[in-house]
Amino acid sequence: MRCFLCGAAVLKVDEHWDKSLAELMAEAGLRALEDSNLSTVDHVFVSNVYGERLQEQANLGTFLAEELGLKNVVATRVEAGGVSGLAALYSAATVVRSGLSKAAMVVGVEKMSDGTLEESISLMTMEERQEYIGSFGVSQLAEAALLYKEYMRRYKVGAESIAYFSVLSHENSSRCSHAQYQFKLSLESVMNSPMIAEPIHRLEATAPADGAAAIIVVSDDLAEKLDRTNCTLTGLGFSNDLPVAFDREDPLAMEAVSTAGRRALEMAGVSRSEVDFLELHESYSVMSPLMLEALGFTERGQACVKAEKGVFGLSGELPINTFGGLKGRGHPVGASGVYAVAEAFLQLVGEASKNQVAKAERGMVVSMAGLGAYAGAAVLEAVR
Amino acid sequence: MKPLTSRPPFYWRLRPFIYRLEGSRCSVCGHFHPLNRVVCRRCGSRTLERERLNNAGRLVNYTVVHQAQEGFEKTTPYLVGWVEMDDGTNLVGQLTDCDPQDLKVGMTIEMVVRKLRVDGDSNLIVYGVKFRPLVQR
Numbered sequence: 136m137r138c139f140l141c142g143a144a145v146l147k148v149d150e151h152w153d154k155s156l157a158e159l160m161a162e163a164g165l166r167a168l169e170d171s172n173l174s175t176v177d178h179v180f181v182s183n184v185y186g187e188r189l190q191e192q193a194n195l196g197t198f199l200a201e202e203l204g205l206k207n208v209v210a211t212r213v214e215a216g217g218v219s220g221l222a223a224l225y226s227a228a229t230v231v232r233s234g235l236s237k238a239a240m241v242v243g244v245e246k247m248s249d250g251t252l253e254e255s256i257s258l259m260t261m262e263e264r265q266e267y268i269g270s271f272g273v274s275q276l277a278e279a280a281l282l283y284k285e286y287m288r289r290y291k292v293g294a295e296s297i298a299y300f301s302v303l304s305h306e307n308s309s310r311c312s313h314a315q316y317q318f319k320l321s322l323e324s325v326m327n328s329p330m331i332a333e334p335i336h337r338l339e340a341t342a343p344a345d346g347a348a349a350i351i352v353v354s355d356d357l358a359e360k361l362d363r364t365n366c367t368l369t370g371l372g373f374s375n376d377l378p379v380a381f382d383r384e385d386p387l388a389m390e391a392v393s394t395a396g397r398r399a400l401e402m403a404g405v406s407r408s409e410v411d412f413l414e415l416h417e418s419y420s421v422m423s424p425l426m427l428e429a430l431g432f433t434e435r436g437q438a439c440v441k442a443e444k445g446v447f448g449l450s451g452e453l454p455i456n457t458f459g460g461l462k463g464r465g466h467p468v469g470a471s472g473v474y475a476v477a478e479a480f481l482q483l484v485g486e487a488s489k490n491q492v493a494k495a496e497r498g499m500v501v502s503m504a505g506l507g508a509y510a511g512a513a514v515l516e517a518v519r
Numbered sequence: 520m521k522p523l524t525s526r527p528p529f530y531w532r533l534r535p536f537i538y539r540l541e542g543s544r545c546s547v548c549g550h551f552h553p554l555n556r557v558v559c560r561r562c563g564s565r566t567l568e569r570e571r572l573n574n575a576g577r578l579v580n581y582t583v584v585h586q587a588q589e590g591f592e593k594t595t596p597y598l599v600g601w602v603e604m605d606d607g608t609n610l611v612g613q614l615t616d617c618d619p620q621d622l623k624v625g626m627t628i629e630m631v632v633r634k635l636r637v638d639g640d641s642n643l644i645v646y647g648v649k650f651r652p653l654v655q656r
């Protein structure tokens with residue numbers, strides 16, 4: 136599956152009251168194009184989840200093409216809940232790899248500030264089975280709280296150890312200029328923030344956000360011709376599970392995450408120990424340990440212990456969420472996966488500035504829809 | 520925009536499950552599915568029968584929710600429970616007729632039908648299954 140990433144753009148995650156969905160995706164797309172030194176692309180893929188509900192706008196691929204003045208291109212929107220960004224990358228990689236495309240653009244965009252906080256909780260719940268979970272008056276947030284409690288009970292881990300993952304995320308977002316939250320958090324402030332669904336504190340969940348990020352995917356020959364340091368996409372893996380966690384044999388197992396991660400590593404021919412940094416999908420603090428364990432980077436129940444030893448910090452053995460992840464950089468849902476891929480690109484071409492992981496050769500991005508309903512993983516490598 | 524889920528036909532269609540916990544049980548492996556199914560999600564069999572779950576089960580765990588989703592703003596804080604029904608089926612739903620201090624992991628619960636929310640401009644009152652600690656009679 137080898138193809139090249141030769142340009143990226145990340146807009147600041149924020150409440151962009153003055154910018155429309157179209158303006159956000161156009162700005163990101165144009166900046167990525169300029170970054171790649173390309174004048175045009177033949178395919179555009181837009182990753183977006185809530186455009187229909189919040190902006191009453193469908194057919195986003197065509198609107199992005201119009202904004203960029205692109206004519207006669209293939210243009211589609213891709214949606215797979217929280218995995219949308221990696222699903223769009225999969226589309227781009229397969230058309231480039233098959234020869235259907237020379238250069239494809241992936242833009243992730245979401246504009247959640249058009250809705251209320253309550254609406255954002257409902258929007259996230261759209262990844263669950265609405266006819267059952269939604270109509271019973273249960274939100275994804277409440278389900279995440281139940282998984283959190285089960286994690287604490289099973290592994291005898293205290294809430295502070297799990298909440299520490301929010302501190303870690305902010306440690307990295309505090310020095311990142313495109314992050315929603317550019318400040319550090321103390322463990323006390325996380326634990327003293329209001330409870331939103333016990334044991335989850337407000338500062339252990341993401342907040343509604345607007346954002347757009349873009350990447351350019353090109354074939355081997357085109358990558359050679361461009362005067363731009365690039366990185367390669369060497370592995371992609373996806374897998375589904377029963378959508379509602381409590382329908383699964385073990386709600387904490389996150390088997391879709393395990394399988395997607397294993398497939399991506401196998402495709403790349405890379406072992407876990409060769410991964411230099413990891414971008415996770417911590418929609419709630421407890422998702423970081425659950426994903427680390429499902430991916431096999433730590434034993435079950437051991438992620439918090441390792442976190443407290445500094446393993447996952449920017450200068451640790453395995454840095455995670457190097458620009459702050461969903462919690463710190465922000466979680467504009469349809470854009471989050473593209474942000475993570477763009478951030479991995481920045482790491483691998485050595486342009487991550489204050490967030491640079493030393494000697495980053497290989498990175499892995501893992502996204503998840505719902506609470507492990509669907510998962511995607513990508514392995515990216517530096518070109519030496 | 521009016522959510523699809525606040526339109527009367529949506530709830531009308533779901534009545535067997537959200538009023539009575541009626542679903543589809545696989546005749547081959549015995550797995551229970553909420554709602555109508557044509558293929559068993561666990562074993563792939565296509566022989567499923569309509570069945571209503573028993574009313575009782577046990578509380579696996581619970582949470583107190585303070586941050587509401589749309590339509591539940593006036594009901595916070597509310598309780599959500601993870602329950603295991605007598606046949607082994609795991610469900611999540613709201614808990615009612617109790618306070619957090621009444622709840623104990625492992626306690627027996629039963630299903631009841633209660634008002635879930637009042638929806639939108641048409642004031643559609645939505646009823647559905649909730650769970651409560653079993654009252655000894």
Ligand SMILES: [Zn+2]
Pocket residue numbers: 545546547548549550559560561562563564
């Ligand atoms: Zn079956």
